[in-house]
Amino acid sequence: MAIFRNSSVMRTQVAIVGAGPAGLLLSHLLWLDGIDSVILENRSRDYVERRVRAGVCEDPTVKLLRDVGLAERLDREGLPHHGIVLRFDGEDHRIALTDLTGRTITVYGQQEIVKDLIAARLKAGAQIHFEVSDVEVHDVTGDRPRVTYKDSAGAVQEIQADVIAGCDGFHGVSRPSIPDSELTVYDHVYPFAWLGVLVKAPPANDELIYANHERGFALHSMRTPEVTRLYLQVDPSDSLDQWSDARIWDELHARFAIDGDFSLHEGPILERLLSPMRSFVVEPMRYGRLFLAGDSAHIVPPTGAKGMNLAVHDVLVLSRAFKELLQSGRTDLAESYSDTCLRRVWRAEHFSYFMTSMLHRAHDADPFQHRLQLSQLRYTASSTAAATSLAENYVGLPFP
Template identity: 85%
Template sequence: MRTQVAIVGAGPAGLLLSHLLWLDGIDSVVLETRSRDYVERRVRAGVCEHPTVELLREVGLAGRLEEEGLPHHGINLRFDGEDHRIALTDLTGREIVVYGQQEIVKDLIAARLAAGAEIHFEVSDVELHDVTGDSPRVTFKDSTGATQELRADVIAGCDGFHGVSRPSIPDGILRTYDHVYPFAWLGVLVKAPPSHEELIYTNHERGFALHSMRTPELTRLYLQVDPNDVLADWSDARIWDELHARLAVNGDFELHEGPIVERLLSPMRSFVVEPMRHGRLFLAGDSAHIVPPTGAKGMNLAVADVLALSRALKALLTDGRTDPVESYSDTCLRRVWRAEHFSYFMTTMLHRDYSADPFQHRLQLSQLRYTATSVAAATSLAENYVGLPFS
């Protein structure tokens, strides 16, 4: 098999890269270890930044998003028993749209298959070879178990934090920055209408809680929990007790309960590798960086990465120019580190670190009160939350 760009991973990063390259007349093949059904059902992020939505519109992928996405013009910081609204659109002139990552994946798969793209699901034993040469290659077993070899001009590693792309780079090449937080998130998907029209980020003495949504019929709720907890520790009754306690507010608010149709435990970490390129292997999305979900940046960073990568590969493969490829890592990392800082800011402002002294908690409350009452501070939060323009 031969292609111009071998893409490892059929998440939003790999699929969007394939689509962007196709628009530029560049051939690609996508390899994915999971089944199509799995990647289309895998529930992940739901907040699309303004630049992400604009890009999806520009490349013809926003049809269902326009019909089913939920535009949001603000978020709420809930603390001291009160809601403090950050008016995103009033402060920045832009908005976010809640539209599940799995829905974007569905749209991308449909668009790529309609265009005749090659997406190989359920592959195994994926290995990358000769990534510093002019003709890197990927070996794998296809869904029938037959061994295949895919030769390419470049390889895009879009296979996530646990994928094979990053570990294929020899030791000593990458600089790693890793920060693990002393808490985790318990997330539940509930078959019930959202209890509020906007997202609610809560700082409570019992721990952080988040009220979000996926559709007008599905609510997404999160609780800060101990990183050593397991799902068996959390019965439905305990989950609802904590949600009611942490989301309580002075005034009119009723938390809608319903059947819990999905639950997961996620550790909280920040992670970055530099550079995001080794020879003809380019890392994008979670294979290169992880952010805590508090800032809603993970999928949006992946979109920014592959937009920069598609431009760089067009210059290389169509025009023979190498300068955008050489600067790809630096271009992406400037945005990555801004998002890392914002996500760290949101996480440390809203979560309770029970190993810290009371002084730290008073600083948290001071930051929350300042953010809620200062136009300058609220604007900074809003600007980062809706997404800085793509460079």
């Protein structure tokens, strides 16, 4: 790693790499406990606040945001949902989340949570440095880890900290800073991708629809009462150029077809993206005084709506570990951080795998596999026990 000289040096207790929901929420939780932090982000504030990502908040995520004073706009603008719909065999089969578990999910975009967090952090005087570059972490196996970077003006800076939180996502610098020999990597790539579109049109249904169709999976979701989020299962080798607006709408209408009255609301496509489907986990989530959280440590396929919610759980556990370590010198929560988080991560990985394999149609699937899918769907829709298991995992297991 490069060693910078004549740099400007600042001191903090926690250096946080990444201003996504994980890094920002961690900084907020630490601030509530009287712990200082500095956040580094390589993108601009405008980019971070506009970056459209997940939209389903688990019940424990919403409760935590309320507990820490971050849910005023969520409670006003979020869309509580009491069920989801499994669409197959030409019919809808509703999974009554609230009736089965007593809890709900809330649709509220990740970028909206990020806006709320940035506003709250800046109001409290937090240091968030946007548009930084050349971020590197140093000396994480000692008791004085450092982060070096170039600020938005190109000047070299250094942060000296007690601990470093790597919240910079799958493509960030934190995880690659750990020697390969210190990590065990679990990586599973699915044989399909998602084509997602954001549409300026009201949702056609009040709840999410997960459709299993012979042409492939489709998902009907929403962001607001005026904006719909729609997804299509596509081949991973596809490009966005292959999918015209007309082709997208033709495929959506075909996959959401039902024996009854249902019609998608068409409108201008505001955004489109193509996302591969994968599961990825590294163990452990800690190396010395560098702690990984969120997508820097694990990726789940979006079918189970778990990615952002796992990041929230990670930083809740991490904030408690840092509080003990930095305020009382106790190390037990820091030492158990990885194991505590990974128990929830692997539960979410399995649930996401279950939902993905039950709903998607592999291009090379034989009729036997398809009949197994239909059997699982019919059992889930007709068995109270099976439906409760799905609902319990979907709304989110309680945080510790």
